[in-house]
Amino acid sequence: MSTPVLDVRGLAYAYPDGHQALFGVDLHVHQGERVALLGPNGAGKTTLVLHLNGIHTAGAGSVSVSGLPVEKANLQEIRRRVGIVFQDPDDQLFMGTVRADVGFGPANLGIKGEELDRRVMHALEQVGMAEYVDRPPHHLSFGQRRRVAVATVLVMEPEILVLDEPSSNLDPASRRELADILRSLDVTVLMVTHDLPYALELCPRSVVLSGGTVVADGSTYDVLTDDALMTAHRLELPFGFDPRTAAPRP
Numbered sequence: 001m002s003t004p005v006l007d008v009r010g011l012a013y014a015y016p017d018g019h020q021a022l023f024g025v026d027l028h029v030h031q032g033e034r035v036a037l038l039g040p041n042g043a044g045k046t047t048l049v050l051h052l053n054g055i056h057t058a059g060a061g062s063v064s065v066s067g068l069p070v071e072k073a074n075l076q077e078i079r080r081r082v083g084i085v086f087q088d089p090d091d092q093l094f095m096g097t098v099r100a101d102v103g104f105g106p107a108n109l110g111i112k113g114e115e116l117d118r119r120v121m122h123a124l125e126q127v128g129m130a131e132y133v134d135r136p137p138h139h140l141s142f143g144q145r146r147r148v149a150v151a152t153v154l155v156m157e158p159e160i161l162v163l164d165e166p167s168s169n170l171d172p173a174s175r176r177e178l179a180d181i182l183r184s185l186d187v188t189v190l191m192v193t194h195d196l197p198y199a200l201e202l203c204p205r206s207v208v209l210s211g212g213t214v215v216a217d218g219s220t221y222d223v224l225t226d227d228a229l230m231t232a233h234r235l236e237l238p239f240g241f242d243p244r245t246a247a248p249r250p
């Protein structure tokens with residue numbers, strides 16, 4: 001099989017206070033896959049994600065992105081390859097205009113002028129926010145800021161897009177629109193979520209992390225219909241939602 005875009009092997013990590021958050025995690029994601037990372041509070045999902053672009057450094061094991069190890073010497077290239085959209089868009093938007101925020105990353109790489117404009121506009125078009133290019137981000141709604149945050153990552157043309165709780169705090173229409181955007185992108189996606197219907201809708205595959213280890217890795221449908229697994233790892237479907245009868249998207 002081809003080299004995975006994301007290759008995590010035997011990853012273990014303890015926080016400086018000694019709390020062991022990951023115990024030998026293996027995760028291989030191939031190009032074009034959309035994978036949901038599920039698990040109860042405290043499972044280690046965020047800790048894992050923070051290893052993907054070198055914010056945390058593996059205590060044991062390894063992480064590589066398209067064959068490039070995540071280590072200090074490669075961090076600039078790794079952070080171009082792995083785009084993380086954090087849960088709070090305000091962690092990613094800090095400039096005076098949407099244009100400046102989306103252009104910030106490429107400008108730092110030395111891209112300027114027409115090429116910078118082209119990339120900024122393309123990323124904003126991908127998330128349906130082109131008309132807001134000259135607006136201050138703090139004048140946008142939360143859902144609009146989340147889309148701009150996605151654009152700040154897409155503009156770097158990442159190989160893998162990592163989203164932390166992308167549907168949180170979105171109204172139903174914004175939630176559906178973001179799903180449409182994510183489905184339209186030609187990029188590998190790893191999505192951390194507690195929104196199990198969203199995982200089923202968007203991600204054919206789910207990995208369940210619990211107590212710092214991978215306890216399931218398979219089709220999202222199989223995971224969500226495995227009642228014993230779901231109960232054992234505190235995963236609960238919303239009231240009235242049954243994956244067996246959830247309407248497939250046209």
Ligand SMILES: Nc1ncnc2c1ncn2[C@@H]1O[C@H](COP(=O)(O)OP(=O)(O)OP(=O)(O)O)[C@@H](O)[C@H]1O
Nearest residue numbers: 015017019021039040041042043044045046047048
């Ligand atoms: N800075 C830290 N120092 C010590 N322990 C930490 C730190 N951050 C997280 N932890 C612990 O590591 C474990 C994993 O936390 P993590 O945030 O990765 O879980 P999570 O799966 O993302 O949870 P949630 O669904 O609540 O966001 C938890 O037991 C947590 O208490």
